[in-house]
Amino acid sequence: MAQNIPKNAPSVQTFVKVKEIKDGVVILQDNSMKSVCACSSVNFDLLSVPEQEAIINRFQEFLNSLDFSIQIIVASRHFEIDSYLNQIREMEKRQTNELLRVQTSEYINFVESFVEFANIMTKSFYVVVTFKIAESKEEELDFMGKLKNLIASRKPTETFKDENFAQYKMQLDQRVNLIIQGLQGLGIKAVPLNDEQLTELFYEFYNIGK
Template structure:
């Protein structure tokens, strides 16, 4: 391979090469080192509008919640420009169906106002997330950890590889179950604080990472924290 071809191949490396995520399974992130991560979208509360007694109760409950955990958590806030395209399209459809000339004119003026306002002013939304981790036990001298690290190097032969694959599947299923227990603990604790949480599915995880790595682009859709979506997740 010539130096020019080598340089071109290096420039063509996809973004995935620099992300520590190997894939997703049922909304769970599987990292390249075998660790697992569950991302929860969490609703918010307006702390400033609470009374002093309510604020103290929330702080005390939050402190008790954190003290009950025997593992770490990642909490992050993602600020994002709101995508108003679907709303503008909805207004355009209403305008097209309206038969009253006055209302039709008002809808058109309102639609143009929304379009011009969002161009001149960035309307931001904030989404709150909690990342629940599970890091498998690493055995010294057995590779890089995780499922493959637990079983060491792959054995040769189709039968040996099949046994190894079955053992790996059983191990990751057990790890997913342990992560689910942690997630249930976090969901229950947040619910006691008055915060509703929903585990992201595969599509929502992909969109979240797309939004994180493409900050200049508007999001395709928002995250639904409604009760119906929570029942589906359950």
């Protein structure tokens, strides 16, 4: 039975702080701009102790070299194997050799039971880079100007016009390039997500299990 939704119930937009996705940039309700990079991984446990220590030191140097904050996200999801098993089932139907058909069926049963028992998860890694309009303004201020901005930080965030978007995006892209280059030194490949990939990512985050 459907539940009655109160008239004053908050909309989805109240909880989803995304205002717009444009040219690979996520614009939030407070007008801050974010770029999301999908990152590869390094099997740290398979490295020797000297290699592990070298990566830790390089990662520390990488973080210390940044003059802006980043956000590292690790997304865990149940391993999706249905499409793979459906392909195997189609192969089973077309199999003319009875022995191979039986072996294929047993393989399908084994994989299904193994995945259910082991509860296999996949992990995706992302780095989020942020740029705010206030940061661009502060570059032109002296110490007292920055102090006044800090005291007035509770005021609503300044909005930007469409004609200024390219200017702010260029500064965001500079930060993204620094992240990509820094991660390359760790053996990690980082790729910025485009509009379609960002939309799909947010859909998955807000529709877990679907």
